[in-house]
Amino acid sequence: xxxxxxxxxxxxxxxxxxxxxxxxxxxxxxxxxxxxxxxxxxxxxxxxxxxxxxxxxxxxxxxxxxxxxxxxxxxxxxxxxxxxxxxxxxxxxxxxxxxxxxxxxxxxxxxxxxxxxxxxxxxxxxxxxxxxxxxxxxxxxxxxxxxxxxxxxxxxxxxxxxxxxxxxxxxxxxxxxxxxxxxxxxxxxxxxxxxxxxxxxxxxxxxxxxxxxxxxxxxxxxxxxxxxxxxxxxxxxxxxxxxxxxxxxxxxxxxxxxxxxxxxxxxxxxxxxxxxxxxxxxxxxxxxxxxxxxxxxxxxxxxxxxxxxxxxxxxxxxxxxxxxxxxxxxxxxxxxxxxxxxxxxxxxxxxxxxxxxxxxxxxxxxxxxxxxxxxxxxxxxxxxxxxxxxxxxxxxxxxxxxxxxxxxxxxxxxxxxxxxxxxxxxxxxxxxxxxxxxxxxxxxxxxx
Numbered sequence: 001x002x003x004x005x006x007x008x009x010x011x012x013x014x015x016x017x018x019x020x021x022x023x024x025x026x027x028x029x030x031x032x033x034x035x036x037x038x039x040x041x042x043x044x045x046x047x048x049x050x051x052x053x054x055x056x057x058x059x060x061x062x063x064x065x066x067x068x069x070x071x072x073x074x075x076x077x078x079x080x081x082x083x084x085x086x087x088x089x090x091x092x093x094x095x096x097x098x099x100x101x102x103x104x105x106x107x108x109x110x111x112x113x114x115x116x117x118x119x120x121x122x123x124x125x126x127x128x129x130x131x132x133x134x135x136x137x138x139x140x141x142x143x144x145x146x147x148x149x150x151x152x153x154x155x156x157x158x159x160x161x162x163x164x165x166x167x168x169x170x171x172x173x174x175x176x177x178x179x180x181x182x183x184x185x186x187x188x189x190x191x192x193x194x195x196x197x198x199x200x201x202x203x204x205x206x207x208x209x210x211x212x213x214x215x216x217x218x219x220x221x222x223x224x225x226x227x228x229x230x231x232x233x234x235x236x237x238x239x240x241x242x243x244x245x246x247x248x249x250x251x252x253x254x255x256x257x258x259x260x261x262x263x264x265x266x267x268x269x270x271x272x273x274x275x276x277x278x279x280x281x282x283x284x285x286x287x288x289x290x291x292x293x294x295x296x297x298x299x300x301x302x303x304x305x306x307x308x309x310x311x312x313x314x315x316x317x318x319x320x321x322x323x324x325x326x327x328x329x330x331x332x333x334x335x336x337x338x339x340x341x342x343x344x345x346x347x348x349x350x351x352x353x354x355x356x357x358x359x360x361x362x363x364x365x366x367x368x369x370x371x372x373x374x375x376x377x378x379x380x381x382x383x384x385x386x387x388x389x390x391x392x393x394x395x396x397x398x399x400x401x402x403x404x405x406x407x408x409x410x411x412x413x414x415x416x417x418x419x420x421x422x423x424x425x426x427x428x429x430x431x432x433x434x435x436x437x438x439x440x441x442x443x444x445x446x447x448x
Contacts, residue, residue, distance in 0.1 A: 020040075020042035020043050020044065021039075021040070021043045021044075022043070022044045022046050023035040023038060023039055023043055023044070023045050023046065024046050024048065025045065025046070025047045025048060025052070026048060026050070027048065031052070031054060032045060032047060032052050032054065032056055032065075032083065033054055033056055033057070036056065036057070036058065036059050036063065036065075037059065039059055039061070039063055040061065041061035041062045041063075042061075042062050042063075043063060043064070044063075044064040044065075044066060044070075045063065045064070045065050045066070046066055046067075046068070046070070046071075047065070047066065047067050047068075047081050047083075047110065048067075048068060048081070049067075049068070049077065049080040049081060050080070050081070050082070051082040051084060052082065052083050052084070053084050053085070053086055053087075054083075054085070054086065055085045055086070055089065055091040055092060055093065055094075055095070055115075056083065056093065056094045056095070057094075057095050057096075057097075058094060058095065058096035058097075058105050058128075058131075060097075060099040060100075060103065061099070061103060062103055062104040062105070063104075063105055063106075064105075064106040064107075064108065065094075065105070065106070065107045065108070065110060066106075066107070066108040066109055066110065067080070067081030067108070067109040067110050068081070068109070069081070069108065069109025069137060070108045070109055075137070077109060078109045078110070078111055078137055078138070078139055079111055079139065081109065081110050081111060082111045082113055083110060083111065083112050083113070084112075084113050084114050084115070085114070085115045091115065091121070092115050092121065092123050092124060092125060092126065092127055092143075092145065093112040093113075093115045093125050093126060093143065094107075094112070094125070094126045094127070095123070095126075095127050095128075096126075096127070096128040096129065096131050096133075097129050097130075098129040098130030098131070098155070099130070099131075102130065102131060102132050102157070103130075103131050103132070104131065104132040104134070105128065105131050105132070105133055105134070106134040106136070107126075107133075107134070107135050107136070107138055108134075108136045108137060108138070109136070109137045109138065110138050110139075111138070111139040111140075111141065112125040112126065112138065112139070112140045112141070112143060113139075113141045113142055113143070114141070114142045114143065115143045115144065115145075121145070121146060122145055122146055122147040122148055122152040122178065123145050123147070123148045123151060123152030123153075123178075124140075124143035124144045124145030124148060124149040124150055124151075124152075124168060124169070124170070125140040125143035125145075125149075125150045125151060125168070126140070126150070126151050126152070127145075127148070127151075127152045127153075128151075128152070128153045128154070128156050128158075129153075129154045129155065129156070130154070130155045130156065131156050131157075132156065132157045133153060133156050133157070133158045133159070134159050135151075135158070135159065135160045135161070135163055136159075136161050136162060136163070137161070137162045137163065138163045138164075139163065139164045139166070140163070140164070140165045140166070140168060141164070141165075141166045141167060141168075142166070142167045142168070143168050143169075144168070144169045144170070144171075144197065145170055145171075145174075145178075146170065146171045146172055147170060147171075147172050147173050147174055147178045147208075148170060148173075148174045148176075148177055148178030148208075149168035149169045149170035149174065149175050149176060149177075149194060150165045150168035150175075150176045150177055150194075151165075151176070151177040151178075152174070152177070152178045152179075153177070153178075153179050153180070153182050153184070154180045154181065154182070155180070155181045155182065156179075156182045156183075157182070157183050158179065158182050158183070158184045158185070159184075159185045159187075160184070160185070160186045160187070160189050161185075161186075161187040161188060161189065162187070162188045162189065163189045163190070164189070164190045164192075165177075165189070165190065165191050165192070165194070166190070166192050166193055166194075167192075167193050167194060167195075168194045169194055169195050169196060169197050170194075170196060170197070171196070171197050173205060173208040173236070174205065174206075174207060174208035175194035175195065175196060175204075175205065175206050175224070175232070176191050176194055176206050176207055177207050177208070178207075178208045178210070179207070179208065179209045179210070179212060179214065180210040180211060180212070181210070181211040181212050182209075182211075182212040182213075182214075183212055183213050183214075184209070184212065184213065184214040184215065185214075185215050185217075186214070186215065186216045186217070186219055187217050187218060187219070188217075188218045188219060189216075189219045189220075190219065190220045190222075191206060191219065191220065191221045191222070191224075192220070192221075192222050192223045192224075193222075193223040193224070194206065194224055195224075195226060204231070204232050204233055204257065205232065205233040205234070205235060205236040205261060206221060206224055206232060206233070206234050206235065207234070207235045207236070208235075208236050208237075208238070209235065209236075209237050209238070209242055209244065210237075210238040211238070211242065212242065213242060213243040213244070213245075214235075214242075214243075214244055214245070215245045215247070216245065216246050216247070216249060217245070217246075217247045217248055217249065218247075218248045218249065219249050219250075220249065220250045220251075220252070221234065221249065221250070221251045221252075221254065222250070222251075222252050222253045222254060223253055223254065224254045224255070224256075225254050225255020225256060225284065226255065231255045231256050231257030231258075231284070231285075231286040231287070231314060232254060232255060232256060232257060233256075233257055233258050233259065233260075233261040234251070234254075234256065234258070234259035234260065235259070235260060235261070236261040237260075237261070242272075243272045243274075244260075244272070244273050244274070245272075245273075245274045245275075245276070246274070246275050246276070246278055247274070247276045247277055247278070248276075248277045248278065249278045249279070250278070250279050250281070251278060251279070251280045251281070251283065252279070252280075252281045252282055252283065253281075253282055253283065254283045254284070255283070255284045255286070255314065256283050256284065256285045256286065256287075256289075257286050257287050258287045258288055258289070258290070258291065259288075259289045259290065260273065260289070260290045272299060272300050272301070272302075273290075273299070273300075273301040273302065273303075274301075274302045274304075275290075275302070275303045275304075275306060276302070276303075276304050276305055276306070277304075277305045277306065278306045278307075279306070279307045279309070280306060280307065280308045280309070280311060281307070281308075281309045281310060281311070282309075282310050282311065282312075283311045283312075284311070284312055284313065284314045285311055285312070285313065285314065285322070285323055285324075285346065286313075286314035286322075287322055287326075288322050288323065288324060288325060288326045289308075289323075289324045289325065290303070290324070290325055290326075290327075291325065291326035291327065299333070300333050300334075301333070301334040301335070302334075302335050303325075303334075303335065303336045303337070303339065304335070304336075304337050304338050304339070305338050305339065306339045306340070307339070307340045307342075308324060308339065308340065308341045308342070308344060308351075309340070309342045309343060309344070310342070310343045310344065311323065311344045311345075312344070312345050312346070313345060313346045313347050322346055322347070322348045322349055322353065323344055323346040323348075323349060323350050323351055323352070324341070324344075324351055324352055325351070325352040325353070325354070325365075326352070326353045326354075327352070327353075327354050327355060327363055333362040333363075334362065334363045334364070335363075335364045335365075336352070336363075336364070336365045336366075336368065337364065337365070337366050337367050337368065338367050338368065339368045339369070340368070340369045340371075341368065341369070341370045341371070341373055342369075342371045342372060342373070343371075343372050343373070344373045344374075345373070345374040345375070346375055347375065348375065348388075349375055349385055349386065349387060349388050350373035350374055350375045350385075350386050350404075351370055351373055351386050351387050352365065352387050352388070353387070353388040354387065354388065354389055354390065354391055354395070354396065355389065355390045355391040355395065355419075363391070363395050364395065365395060365396045365397075365399070366396070366397050366398045366399060367398045367399065368399045368400070369399075369400050370386060370387075370399060370400065370401045370402070370404070370408070371400075371401075371402045371403060372402070372403045372404070372405075373386045373404055373405070374404075374405035374406065375405065375406050385404075385406055385407040385408075385409065385410040386401065386404045386406070386407065386408050386409060387408070387409045387410070388409075388410055388411075389409050389410070389411065389419050389421055390411060390419045391419055391420065391421075392419075392420055393420035393422055394420075395420075396409075396420075396421040396424065397421070397422060397423040397424060398423055398424065399424045399425070400424070400425045401424060401425065401426050402425075402426075408426055409421055409424075
């Protein structure tokens with residue numbers, strides 16, 4: 001039965017392909033919209049070099065929209081195929097409404113430039129509802145939307161690969177993208193130099209996900225952030241049951257407030273965060289990469305195999321800068337392991353402030369390499385600290401600390417009962433004092 005079903009599916013797909021047509025613009029049709037209106041399910045609208053000034057509506061069937069890049073593989077043809085809304089219009093580049101079933105729209109090798117969707121209109125460059133969206137080797141540049149400056153998707157399966165989002169902006173949420181109840185896979189994509197158009201805390205995020213899941217892999221996030229308000233949020237989440245994965249990405253040259261932002265009610269609702277094998281380099285950080293207190297969600301948050309190098313405190317006056325992790329009492333499991341923290345500098349702590357031994361605590365901070373990090377010592381203790389630690393035994397262990405400026409670790413957040421950080425290598429006298437392991441270390445209530 002399964003073999004027969006598979007054979008029928010293959011034959012049906014082949015027949016669809018044989019019946020599909022290529023509609024060429026401008027050879028066969030003078031406008032892209034006319035070609036789309038004339039297309040049938042499975043057709044390809046092939047757009048020649050040029051600038052096409054119109055806002056497009058996708059047909060209510062499967063369709064491919066592509067430049068000559070899809071044929072030649074010549075990336076220069078991407079920037080030669082430009083879709084732009086009419087001057088002075090308030091509208092997006094492309095709109096795709098929900099049809100019957102999950103219709104498929106594929107866009108390959110096209111540049112979307114200079115749209116402005118105002119008022120309650122969402123999706124600056126592209127807005128898609130209830131579709132399978134495949135966005136491949138496209139450029140979205142200088143687009144603006146109320147929600148989703150570059151891309152807005154609702155109830156969609158979204159795949160974005162080898163694309164570029166540059167100078168996109170949003171009034172409310174999602175400078176680059178806003179995804180509502182979507183499964184999103186973003187691969188080898190550049191997100192750069194976006195900005196909000198109002199000093200609205202909701203809009204200060206690169207990506208917004210409201211339900212669903214997102215995987216961002218082998219991509220670059222760079223050049224976000226500004227003076228007022230200070231910094232940008234990397235990703236903000238609304239609603240429960242969300243899985244967020246960043247893997248093998250470069251996050252560099254940004255001014256960051258938080259990278260992960262909690263819902264406004266203060267209860268973290270992620271079902272899973274995985275931050276793995278990323279490079280976080282030369283950012284200005286005002287708050288933390290990740291922080292939460294008193295969350296009770298049963299979630300799992302894993303930060304593994306990342307490099308945090310040469311990040312610094314926010315240069316805006318009047319803001320106290322922390323660095324990567326601030327974690328309080330919770331019942332959510334978090335692991336920070338096998339990461340490298342090198343040459344980072346802040347005001348409160350240059351790596352982490354962890355915990356409350358009196359409450360439930362589900363954190364593991366282990367097997368990290370922590371080298372040459374500095375803190376100005378704005379808060380206790382004077383002289384600065386790499387980590388403030390208030391945890392029981394079995395939380396902070398098997399880490400390598402070396403050449404910290406100020407204290408490598410210090411009892412913080414709570415004065416009693418004593419905190420524990422056994423089985424770490426302190427490397428020099430900046431670690432806590434211990435008669436045998438570190439006799440020249442500074443006095444602190446921290447037990448090693």
